[in-house]
Amino acid sequence: MRLLDIVVTTVGGALSATVGVVVGGMLTRRAQDRHWLRDRQLAAYQDLLREYATFSMILRRAHLGRRTWDYDWGAWSTALMSASLVAPSAVATEIDKFGQAVRGLLDAAAGVDTTTTPLSQDDFEQAMVAPAHAQLALVNAMRRSMGRQQRPLSVWLGGASGRPTHWQPDEADSPSGHDGSVDPARA
Numbered sequence: 001m002r003l004l005d006i007v008v009t010t011v012g013g014a015l016s017a018t019v020g021v022v023v024g025g026m027l028t029r030r031a032q033d034r035h036w037l038r039d040r041q042l043a044a045y046q047d048l049l050r051e052y053a054t055f056s057m058i059l060r061r062a063h064l065g066r067r068t069w070d071y072d073w074g075a076w077s078t079a080l081m082s083a084s085l086v087a088p089s090a091v092a093t094e095i096d097k098f099g100q101a102v103r104g105l106l107d108a109a110a111g112v113d114t115t116t117t118p119l120s121q122d123d124f125e126q127a128m129v130a131p132a133h134a135q136l137a138l139v140n141a142m143r144r145s146m147g148r149q150q151r152p153l154s155v156w157l158g159g160a161s162g163r164p165t166h167w168q169p170d171e172a173d174s175p176s177g178h179d180g181s182v183d184p185a186r187a
Contacts, residue, residue: 044083051079063118094141101134
């Protein structure tokens with residue numbers, strides 16, 4: 001009987017240790033996978049926003065300086081695809097909306113001869129309104145995907161417009177209420 005107690009105790013201890021190692025390994029692997037994906041998402045999001053800022057600034061300078069411009073659209077396309085590859089579905093939806101808004105900007109601003117018929121600063125900034133709204137929605141979706149502790153931004157930062165005179169945040173984009181006051185719970 002004593003021998004049976006020793007065997008049961010030894011086998012039980014070894015089995016529980018083995019289960020602990022297997023479960024611990026699975027949990028560690030899952031955490032590492034999440035960390036790897038989060039790192040890839042952040043890098044892809046940064047690349048996408050960097051490419052947008054790059055070509056929108058090139059385009060703005062061309063219009064305001066009445067000069068020619070060139071941009072490697074392969075970098076933009078790659079950034080869109082890379083971000084879409086690792087983005088959760090809510091962010092991928094916002095990436096698509098952002099891409100559509102950028103296409104509208106390009107239709108208005110890239111299809112004209114910037115040396116002879118450039119857009120005025122006001123016209124260029126008006127063309128930036130839709131991309132600015134889409135950029136804010138995208139950045140907020142990216143922030144939510146990176147962690148629940150990230151609060152939404154109420155204004156867009158970056159892009160080509162130096163003074164967003166035509167732009168006001170949507171109610172959905174802004175942490176303020178209907179009267180423009182900031183809700184302390186969301187600020």
